[in-house]
Amino acid sequence: MLRTVKPKNARSKRVLLAREPKEVEDPRTAIFVNGTHAGEKVKSVMKELMALKRPHAISFSKKNAVRPFEDASSLEFWAQKNDASLFVVGQTTKKRPDGMVFVRMYDGRVLDMCEVGVDRFVSMQEFKTPKSTPGHKPMMHFASELFDTHPRFMQLKSMLISFFNGEAIDSISLAGLEHVISVSVGPTPASLTSTAAAASATLGPTASTSTTSDSALLPKVHIRAYTIRLLASGVRTPRIELTPMGPSLDLSLRRHTDADAEVLKQALKRPTLRKQEVEKGLGRKRKNLEVDEMGDLRGRIHVGKQDLGRLQTRKMKGLKGARADAMDVDVDDDADDDADASGSEGSRTKRRRSE
Numbered sequence: 001m002l003r004t005v006k007p008k009n010a011r012s013k014r015v016l017l018a019r020e021p022k023e024v025e026d027p028r029t030a031i032f033v034n035g036t037h038a039g040e041k042v043k044s045v046m047k048e049l050m051a052l053k054r055p056h057a058i059s060f061s062k063k064n065a066v067r068p069f070e071d072a073s074s075l076e077f078w079a080q081k082n083d084a085s086l087f088v089v090g091q092t093t094k095k096r097p098d099g100m101v102f103v104r105m106y107d108g109r110v111l112d113m114c115e116v117g118v119d120r121f122v123s124m125q126e127f128k129t130p131k132s133t134p135g136h137k138p139m140m141h142f143a144s145e146l147f148d149t150h151p152r153f154m155q156l157k158s159m160l161i162s163f164f165n166g167e168a169i170d171s172i173s174l175a176g177l178e179h180v181i182s183v184s185v186g187p188t189p190a191s192l193t194s195t196a197a198a199a200s201a202t203l204g205p206t207a208s209t210s211t212t213s214d215s216a217l218l219p220k221v222h223i224r225a226y227t228i229r230l231l232a233s234g235v236r237t238p239r240i241e242l243t244p245m246g247p248s249l250d251l252s253l254r255r256h257t258d259a260d261a262e263v264l265k266q267a268l269k270r271p272t273l274r275k276q277e278v279e280k281g282l283g284r285k286r287k288n289l290e291v292d293e294m295g296d297l298r299g300r301i302h303v304g305k306q307d308l309g310r311l312q313t314r315k316m317k318g319l320k321g322a323r324a325d326a327m328d329v330d331v332d333d334d335a336d337d338d339a340d341a342s343g344s345e346g347s348r349t350k351r352r353r354s355e
Contacts, residue, residue: 027167028162030050030056031059031079032058032087033064034046034062038092039097045249068101075110076108076110086104087105096254097117100115102114106267113255113257114253116221118251129246133178137167137176138180141180143184143185146185152215153185155258174238179228179245181225183222184221186221189219220250221250221253227243
């Protein structure tokens with residue numbers, strides 16, 4: 001059981017608050033862990049995946065004796081220590097060569113796991129083409145109906161979306177669409193097609209075959225990465241060309257662990273807020289409040305007509321002294337004018353008397 005950490009200062013308190021659940025979660029951080037013997041192929045694949053995941057990727061270069069399907073205590077400790085929710089564990093054994101385990105966490109605990117084997121790998125270095133900028137969010141393309149019908153492929157699809165999904169965005173710019181990750185499935189057996197599944201459903205639960213649960217009979221998964229080129233088309237919508245960027249992976253499904261029903265229900269739970277209110281940032285609708293394009297909250301106040309003649313202004317000593325000085329100057333000027341006028345009249349009377 002993980003111990004509860006109490007903040008000792010304001011900085012650690014801010015870190016713990018940043019790790020609390022949010023309405024819009026931060027981008028998932030993935031930790032790449034090398035087992036006791038990973039092998040050169042698995043290390044190269046993990047390095048290429050980390051290049052696509054950057055900057056939200058952490059690499060553990062040392063060897064670690066970790067077995068996710070047997071004991072996940074080390075993963076839970078690292079998840080809490082690094083605030084990470086995804087793990088990629090590379091391990092090569094005689095029974096399961098060139099294996100990688102994708103682990104997804106929730107609330108510091110393991111939610112589900114999926115192990116794949118690397119059958120074929122082509123590095124980015126072998127594709128002499130431009131590469132995408134680190135940190136850009138890729139587009140995902142899943143080209144098979146098994147990703148919507150078969151539980152194993154549905155789990156893999158959800159795992160890959162969680163792995164490559166970056167920061168939540170409100171709008172899309174064409175200049176920011178640099179690469180696309182295409183995930184397809186090899187030749188699908190007849191037993192896994194939608195018609196065969198419908199036929200087995202009509203025959204009843206006893207007619208279900210064991211091939212759907214056998215990982216050795218599942219088709220391989222092909223992952224390809226392409227860069228996007230926007231070319232002039234003569235209209236407003238550009239013409240798009242895809243250029244292979246790498247890496248190129250062929251994976252086979254192996255062991256897996258499904259998520260617990262109650263934990264999965266808790267992980268998928270969302271607050272009962274409407275999408276428009278979440279986008280506006282107001283939460284519950286409030287009158288005369290709105291959020292502008294910059295994300296600032298603005299309010300509107302309705303004020304009745306006021307009589308500015310009765311408006312009480314602030315009394316300032318400096319303003320009052322300047323006003324009094326101006327009044328004194330006016331009084332002195334008037335007194336001087338009166339004195340000049342009286343002096344001129346007195347001189348006139350004296351002249352008359354002298355004459």
